[in-house]
């Protein structure tokens with residue numbers, strides 16, 4: 001390749017650089033990406049692909065970094081979310097959605113291999129948490145040469161509290177109004193709501209529970225069901 005062709009390639013591969021907010025850098029290498037960021041965003045957004053859509057409503061806060069490497073992906077953050085998070089999507093036609101009122105104190109979301117991550121409303125995720133749809137590498141059966149560790153989407157219901165250091169791995173599903181214990185490794189679906197899931201690998205260790213952000217000795221039925229309020233605007 002000649003020097004001019006190389007130079008042209010270099011110039012063409014440069015992203016369009018802009019600021020979403022004074023503290024939020026946007027690098028866009030693609031075309032037709034929709035960046036509907038109305039809320040507070042501090043960090044960076046890098047898009048290496050086209051037709052992607054990122055949505056942060058005016059009432060929401062996002063602090064961290066988002067990388068999309070692919071086409072037709074979607075990141076949707078709900079009203080009143082407050083997220084400290086790094087989000088990575090690699091692949092096309094994948095989505096991450098986070099429901100209204102959910103908070104993250106430090107969460108890494110990794111969405112690979114044609115999978116999706118869906119997190120419900122009014123969830124509370126602590127720090128040092130990973131949510132991943134893939135092990136990122138292959139575990140192989142030596143006899144057959146076949147890959148053993150297939151990827152899988154992750155679905156978290158409404159009002160789920162995830163304790164510090166937990167990993168929600170490929171194929172995880174957690175029903176509404178549940179809690180994941182600190183440092184747990186979750187790797188399968190749990191259909192029962194109102195449970196504590198804990199351990200490595202995680203299993204149900206308590207049933208018939210709910211949880212609340214407040215601390216007091218006794219909670220009324222109204223306190224315990226406050227999270228069931230209808231979505232904003234409904």
Ligand SMILES: CC(C)(COP(=O)(O)OP(=O)(O)OC[C@H]1O[C@@H](n2cnc3c(N)ncnc32)[C@H](O)[C@@H]1OP(=O)(O)O)[C@@H](O)C(=O)NCCC(=O)NCCS
Nearest residue numbers: 134135136137138139148149150169170185187200201202
């Ligand atoms: C070890 C691992 C690769 C296995 O994936 P897999 O082949 O799909 O495994 P399975 O889900 O079929 O698990 C097989 C058994 O091991 C258990 N198991 C799997 N990972 C485990 C873990 N980290 N700790 C304890 N038990 C584990 C499963 O619960 C299952 O037990 P069961 O047969 O009694 O139900 C995967 O579970 C894992 O730990 N992935 C994380 C990889 C990682 O850290 N990647 C970061 C990027 S480098």
